[in-house]
Amino acid sequence: MAKLTALKPMLYTRDLKGTIAFYTEVLGFTCGVFEESLGWASFEKDGIEMMACLPNAHIPFDTPVFTGSFYITTDDVDALWEEWKGKCHICYDIETFEYGMREFALYDNNGYLLQFGQEINQ
Incomplete structure (x- = not known):
């Protein structure tokens, strides 16, 4: 396989x-x-x-249409937040979620959604 x-x-x-x-x-x-x-x-x-x-000519494209996000894990989400929060178009601020992740999300220059998260100890 x-x-x-x-x-x-x-x-x-x-x-x-x-x-x-x-x-x-x-x-x-x-x-x-x-x-x-x-x-x-x-x-x-x-x-x-x-x-x-x-x-390319085989793919119709007017604007990004991706409906999901790119979720990237990190070992220090708070440090990334502090570094990028004033430089990017933010989707949502850093937050700790009940499912055990601390994360935030931002948009890149094209409008693609990037989420950055870190697993937290309960």
């Missing part, structure tokens, strides 16, 4: 340079590859990898 080895979200955008800038300058990712001629980039932070690209 084949084993899955990674999940690397591909974010469609019409503003590739702006997306690279948001993830690197605001969230602290490192841009590993930027292929401007192909309209594609990848970025990484602490082993979390994401990609962004200009939509």
Whole structure:
């Protein structure tokens, strides 16, 4: 049986340079590859990898339509909150939830929802 080895979200955008800038300058990712001629980039932070690209002709695209969120776990959600709360469009402030997670959510420059959470000890 084949084993899955990674999940690397591909974010469609019409503003590739702006997306690279948001993830690197605001969230602290490192841009590993930027292929401007192909309209594609990848970025990484602490082993979390994401990609962004200009939509190709096979995929209809006017604006991001992803209806979920990208949920990223961390070992210090409060530190991330303090670092990013004044730099991003916030969906909801940091909060401890009854299901055992402390988390907050923000929107990237395209409108994609990013949630950051940390499991807490009860």
